[in-house]
Amino acid sequence: MFALKARLRDAEKAKSLMVEKGLIDNSFRSKKDSKHIYFPLKEKAFVKGFEIVEIDFEKNNKPVAMDLKSLLKGKLSEEYFERLKSSYDVIGSIAILEIDEELRGKEKVIAEALLESNTTIKTVLRKDAAHRTEFRTQKMKFLAGIDTRETVHKENNVLLKLDVENVYFSPRLSTERKRISEQVKPGEDILVMFSGCSPYPCVLSKITEAKGIVGIEINPAGHKYGLENVKMNKIKNVELINGDVRLEVPKMNKKFDRIIMPLPKEAQDFLDVAFQAAMKGTRIHFYQFLHEDNFGEAEKKAKEEALKYGFKFKYLDLVKCGQHSPRVYRICLDFEVQ
Ligand SMILES: C[S@@+](CC[C@H](N)C(=O)[O-])C[C@H]1O[C@@H](n2cnc3c(N)ncnc32)[C@H](O)[C@@H]1O
Known part of the structure; x- marks a missing residue:
């Protein structure tokens, strides 16, 4: 079968190139000799700087993941x-x-x-x-x-490269990102506050017909990977800004059809910023960590802030999208500004 041959010292570089392209066949075991490592490939491929050879591999009999x-x-x-x-x-x-x-x-x-x-x-x-x-x-x-610390993660058909120590990312939110994407209508303008390495913008772009998506992230490392991920997924309708949501949103002077606020511990402190970028009909996804006896708090905060900006609040949904500690959940309140 086809194999990528790499010098032992280049093994990591070769592996990350292949992981990025989804080329490695994990059902076979890679082989080594004194100078080289051979990675089993799913198909004949061209990987710049490396030789492709044909050799036999042994089946990989490691058990699959368990708890x-x-x-x-x-x-x-x-x-x-x-x-x-x-x-x-x-x-x-x-x-x-x-x-x-x-x-x-x-x-x-x-x-x-x-x-x-x-x-x-x-x-x-x-x-x-x-x-x-x-x-x-x-x-x-x-x-x-x-x-x-660097890896490429696949979710909802997008590849996300990140450094797990320097950038926040939770693989547990992939279903939540899909849930939000399924609500998006063609032509929407979307604001993703706190965009990290850009999982929401990339997934929204890949599986919806949104017109444009703006992501704002304060962490320079998250922003850098975000830019790389947009490029790697060949995405054209995402703009990423490295900065503080509080300063960057007013500068844009723009209204959005949908605003996503994935910062559960502090999103309440940015509701005023969200309302500055909202208009009648804007849908907001507001994340919070709340004890199950207090889920109503999210609606109370959003309603109060809406009133200050002369808007009415229309409840759409409240979903649990993760557990933080016993009886404390990550929730998302979906509401419409009216
Ligand atoms: C919980 S993480 C979510 C990241 C990403 N949306 C995801 O789902 O993987 C929150 C992110 O908000 C960023 N952040 C915190 N305060 C911010 C601010 N004022 N402006 C912009 N980004 C901020 C953090 O650096 C972090 O990457």
Whole structure:
């Protein structure tokens, strides 16, 4: 079968080029000799700077992904096992674990088991702190596999390249991005506040007939990847701005058909900015973290702010799109400005 031949020191570069193009056939195991590594390809391909050869590969018999607890049965003591969190995120080829302080002595065992379990996982990292910076990023500790923070993630038919340590991205929001995209009508002008590495703008562009989408992101690293992602997905109707929503929106002096506010902890402080870019008929997607007894808070805040700008509020929907902590959810309130 066809293989890409790379010198061992160029393995990472070759791999990321192939991941970007979706060329690697993960059902076979890559091969190495003393100087080279050979990656199995799905088809004959041209990858600039690398030789394509024909060799035989062995089938990859690693089991497919399972939850951590099933993977670690028998490898940790009963006490450790009970305390282990069983979920983890996979962004592209990077798995990200959360491990409590008292389990950290076993974190390498946990990471190696995860790496072994899934052919698409090449790197295992652990979150080092909660989302603390103004950019919502967090330090990561390298645990196993290839020591990198950059990867290409695929969702809703778009490729998203990012550095998982320096840019916020949650793969758990892909269904939510699809939900919003399904509401978009042809010809809409859309504003995505807090656009990160541009998952909302790219997905909206790919699966809707929106006229134009503007994304605003304050983190220079997020903005840089956003620009790269727009280019990589051959998108033409997205404009990205690196700056503070509070300053950039008034400068545009423009009204939008739809405004998306994916900053659940603070979106309420930007409702005034959203109303400056709204007109009658604008639909707003307002994210919040709320306890299930207080979901009504979101509507209260949006209604109050609408009144200040001389608008009426029309409720459309309220959906749960993630869980933050026990009984506290990430919710999205969809409403129309009237
Ligand atoms: C929760 S993340 C969401 C990112 C992206 N929309 C996504 O879904 O992956 C919020 C983003 O808002 C950005 N941000 C925070 N305050 C901002 C502001 N005042 N203006 C523009 N961006 C801001 C952060 O840097 C971060 O990337």
